[in-house]
Amino acid sequence: MIEVPDDAALDGPFGWALRSGADLNRVNTILTHGNDDLAFTAEQSVAMRNRNRRTLAQRKVVITAEDDPTMVIAHATVRLPLLDNLNTADLALVVHPDYRRRGLGSKLARWCEDVATRSGRTSWDGYFSAGPDDDCPDRLVAPGGGSIPASHPSWLFASARGWSLAQVGRMSVLDLPASHGSTAAVPQRSRESGHSRTSRDVWLGSESSGVALGGPPADDYEIEIWDGDLPRQWVPQLVAAKRTMSTDQPLGEVDHDEETWDEQRLIDQVETEREMGRRRLMALAIHRPTRQLAAYTEIDYTPGETAHAMQNDTLVLRAHRGRGLGIRVKLANLDALTRLNPATRRVYTWNAEENEHMSAINTRMGFRPDTSTAILHKTVAPA
Numbered sequence: 155m156i157e158v159p160d161d162a163a164l165d166g167p168f169g170w171a172l173r174s175g176a177d178l179n180r181v182n183t184i185l186t187h188g189n190d191d192l193a194f195t196a197e198q199s200v201a202m203r204n205r206n207r208r209t210l211a212q213r214k215v216v217i218t219a220e221d222d223p224t225m226v227i228a229h230a231t232v233r234l235p236l237l238d239n240l241n242t243a244d245l246a247l248v249v250h251p252d253y254r255r256r257g258l259g260s261k262l263a264r265w266c267e268d269v270a271t272r273s274g275r276t277s278w279d280g281y282f283s284a285g286p287d288d289d290c291p292d293r294l295v296a297p298g299g300g301s302i303p304a305s306h307p308s309w310l311f312a313s314a315r316g317w318s319l320a321q322v323g324r325m326s327v328l329d330l331p332a333s334h335g336s337t338a339a340v341p342q343r344s345r346e347s348g349h350s351r352t353s354r355d356v357w358l359g360s361e362s363s364g365v366a367l368g369g370p371p372a373d374d375y376e377i378e379i380w381d382g383d384l385p386r387q388w389v390p391q392l393v394a395a396k397r398t399m400s401t402d403q404p405l406g407e408v409d410h411d412e413e414t415w416d417e418q419r420l421i422d423q424v425e426t427e428r429e430m431g432r433r434r435l436m437a438l439a440i441h442r443p444t445r446q447l448a449a450y451t452e453i454d455y456t457p458g459e460t461a462h463a464m465q466n467d468t469l470v471l472r473a474h475r476g477r478g479l480g481i482r483v484k485l486a487n488l489d490a491l492t493r494l495n496p497a498t499r500r501v502y503t504w505n506a507e508e509n510e511h512m513s514a515i516n517t518r519m520g521f522r523p524d525t526s527t528a529i530l531h532k533t534v535a536p537a
């Protein structure tokens with residue numbers, strides 16, 4: 155087992171481990187999802203790690219093949235939140251399909267659990283995805299609803315180590331071009347925000363600006379679309395909304411306290427996307443009478459690629475719920491995506507199975523369920 159230093163670079167002595175580790179993740183992603191849409195490249199993983207050092211510490215080990223010391227056949231990562239949830243740790247491990255049932259997973263799990271314990275973390279989370287083919291009748295039901303196959307190898311592995319099923323999430327996919335009921339037109343004008351870095355970092359318009367973005371006619375709310383940069387005037391309210399978002403979605407039996415958000419964390423998130431070669435597209439609903447942020451939604455996409463995008467957060471602030479703002483911001487953002495990056499063929503999104511409102515919105519938009527995500531949990535006594 156070889157530990158990969160936290161500052162390892164792709165052109166440094168551990169570059170092989172980072173690249174071969176990314177290859178292993180790709181193999182595992184294809185096995186689960188049937189394509190590699192959701193697998194990060196080595197460059198993306200490094201960008202993510204480097205940009206988020208203030209929020210997350212990370213330890214990583216790899217195991218290599220006996221006949222090829224540069225081929226990673228199994229690896230594990232422990233992530234330790236640094237700003238909030240200081241009692242928690244995220245444990246992730248993958249063994250190459252050709253090397254399973256030889257004890258490598260157990261070896262890595264022992265290492266992860268040891269690192270987490272020594273770091274003073276007593277509440278651990280782990281994840282795995284059950285693909286669409288894992289459709290067996292014998293199901294294990296999570297406390298909030300949603301289920302996974304009771305005989306799934308990852309569950310057998312985790313439950314034997316004392317882990318429980320805390321929640322099941324649903325990954326859904328929308329195939330594009332979609333017929334999602336929008337009649338949006340391409341914005342005919344755009345205005346650069348003062349701090350733009352490129353001509354694409356623009357404020358693209360709002361319903362009140364005369365730019366048609368689809369959705370219902372103007373009322374108390376206007377929708378603003380932002381591509382690739384943060385809308386500075388909304389940053390303080392977005393920071394508060396991010397804090398709310400961290401606990402306002404159903405969490406099942408996941409042990410997760412409110413996250414600490416500030417402007418820097420928000421900037422880091424958007425910059426992470428940029429450094430990963432992607433862009434963050436945001437739709438904001440603004441309540442006209444009070445100039446309060448009422449809702450926001452985010453899509454991360456890779457410009458120019460005939461591939462996929464990720465639908466991330468969607469939040470309608472409590473005072474503004476029940477007015478159809480959730481689907482309105484999501485549709486406006488999707489319209490913007492199809493105009494800005496017509497090559498996008500698939501959009502993925504994730505929500506908790508018990509989040510009925512969001513599931514209903516996604517279904518109305520044409521998303522179809524793809525895979526289930528099991529969120530595993532284990533609590534241990536302090537060392």
Ligand SMILES: CC(C)(COP(=O)(O)OP(=O)(O)OC[C@H]1O[C@@H](n2cnc3c(N)ncnc32)[C@H](O)[C@@H]1OP(=O)(O)O)[C@@H](O)C(=O)NCCC(=O)NCCS
Pocket residue numbers: 182246247248249250253254255256257258259260261280281282283307308310311312314530
């Ligand atoms: C889960 C995973 C890490 C297991 O790795 P592994 O190297 O095969 O695990 P081990 O050989 O140490 O298995 C330990 C025990 O887990 C259970 N187990 C693992 N795979 C199993 C399977 N396919 N069927 C039944 N039991 C299984 C068994 O109890 C096994 O002990 P045994 O071999 O003595 O019967 C591997 O299947 C994997 O990478 N899956 C995809 C990613 C993932 O799910 N990560 C972990 C999330 S918890």
